[in-house]
Amino acid sequence: MKKRLLSALFVMAMLCRLQAQNAETHVTVHAGETALETLLTEEQKQSVTHLTVTGTLLDEDYAFLRNELLNQLETLNLKDAEIDTIPAHAFEDFKYLGTDSIRIILPSCLKHVKDKAFCCNNPICVFELTGKYPTLGQDIFTKDLIYAEPRMEVSPDNEYCTMIEDAIYSSDHTTLHYPNYNCTEPTNGGQIIEGTKVISANAYENRAWDYKWTFTIPASVDSIGDRAFASFQIITPDMPIDSKYFRMICKSSIPPCLGQNVFYTMENPYWGMFYVNEASLYVPDESVDIYKTTKCWNRFRKIKGLSEYHPVSVNLVSLSPSLSVKDVSGCYILSSSIAIKEVRLYSLSGLLLFSTTVHAQQVRINKSILTPPYAIASVDFANGTTQIVKLT
Structure with missing residues (x-):
């Protein structure tokens, strides 16, 4: 009887210890009225790995997360937070010392993300989209080519967006929001799926594309959002800059409508890179003159008919x-x-x-x-x- 009692007490002690450990690693707080930093005990600040936040976040809370907490978190869950706007620089350059990925689950009521909010320069940071795809400011994901960009994924229960070939599309597959891709070895060439009608604002902003790939815009695309290809950079390592090494194909007979600064370029691109105004654009033969006289589309160095397109073989x-x-x-x-x-x-x-x-x-x-x-x-x-x- 005594042995059974001791065994039971030992099991209870272990359960209590595990519960205590779990309580310190998995923490839920309701923020907004007071600073997030004051809602956590000193022990929690040292041990928390999964933080769930309801309510809202103050500006100072984002600074606290960036500088003190994100370096140890595995998950920051904001799904049920009352946050419709992520402020500028919210997660920019946050400290991260781990080697495993960190997942930031975005609010389901999110509507807008301001400039450079997700510029964490960390390829193992994943932002999980739980609601509608938000409108974006400038340079949301990366400042320029030399920085690694985070991933964007869609939560399993998201009814507004879906993942297709490692890219985020609208649930009806007509709008491309955000392509996760490797610039030199993209999934399926990183191409846009047939049937896409809209390329969202900022979709390829500050992205890099290897010259060996021909970037193709399907004939179904009729609209391209603001800054969709802003500072879209073509890498030409160890090769002379020449338009023959990068080609963009637009299969639409009528030039898709463009938003503001779609092909915006910086004044001084990095060495070994150039922008779309140095590339060749191939369009349906009967539409060459239309593209040449259409504002912004006529920025391409050369505009040719698809009948003139021939793949370039390069020994990488x-x-x-x-x-x-x-x-x-x-x-x-x-x-x-x-x-x-x-x-x-x-x-x-x-x-x-x-x-x-x-x-x-x-x-x-x-x-x-x-x-x-x-x-x-x-x-x-x-x-x-x-x-x-x-x-x-």
Whole structure:
């Protein structure tokens, strides 16, 4: 009897301990009246990994999340929060020290996202859309090509949007909102599906496209939103800048209606990149003159008929990626002219310390996982090549 009692007490103690641990890692708060920071105990601030917020967030709450909390969270759940607008710079450049992905579940009542709100420069950050696709400000996801962009995904119960070939579309499949794609090895060439009528504002803003892919706009597209291709950059590593290396095809006989600054370009593009005004546009033969006289469409360097289009064969394996290593506080940033597929980190004894799939042109490696005197990073690129770099 005594042994049974002790066993029961031991089980109860363990359950209580697990519940206590769970309470500190999974925390729900109702925010808005007072600062979020004051609603969490010091212990919770150190241990919480899954934070659910109802109510709303103050401006100072976003700063607290950016600077103090997001570096340890696995999930920030805002689905039931009363937030219809994400403020500018809300999650920009937030501190993140983990190697696993962090998921930010967006409010179901979200209507608008302001400038640079999601510029977290982190390819393992996932923003989950739970309601309608919001309207967007400028430079929402990334400032420019040298920064990795986050992913956008649709929640399983979202009735307004869906995922098709790793891109977010409206539930009726007629509007392309946001394409998740690797610039040099995009899913299905990263092309827009047939039947799409609208390309949403900012869809390809600040995106990079490898010159070996021909970007195709289906004949079904009749409208392209504001800044949809703003600073849309074409990568031409180790190659002379020439329009023959990048072509855009628009199959519509009538030029799709354009919003504001659809093909906006920066004054000084990065080395090895150029914009659509340096590219060739191929359209139906009978529509060449129409495109040449249509405002904004006539910015392309050359406009030709589809009968003149011939694929260009390029030997990518011969290209040598330009890999740079930047030493910043607490981590190394590896940046490449060609998309990085995978990074593996080894100790001098050959022990695998760290491995991650990237599919971006930049990756962060925390110094905390390195072993002295230095570690070896093996970097695989999208074009099939590999480089070795020493990290001290």
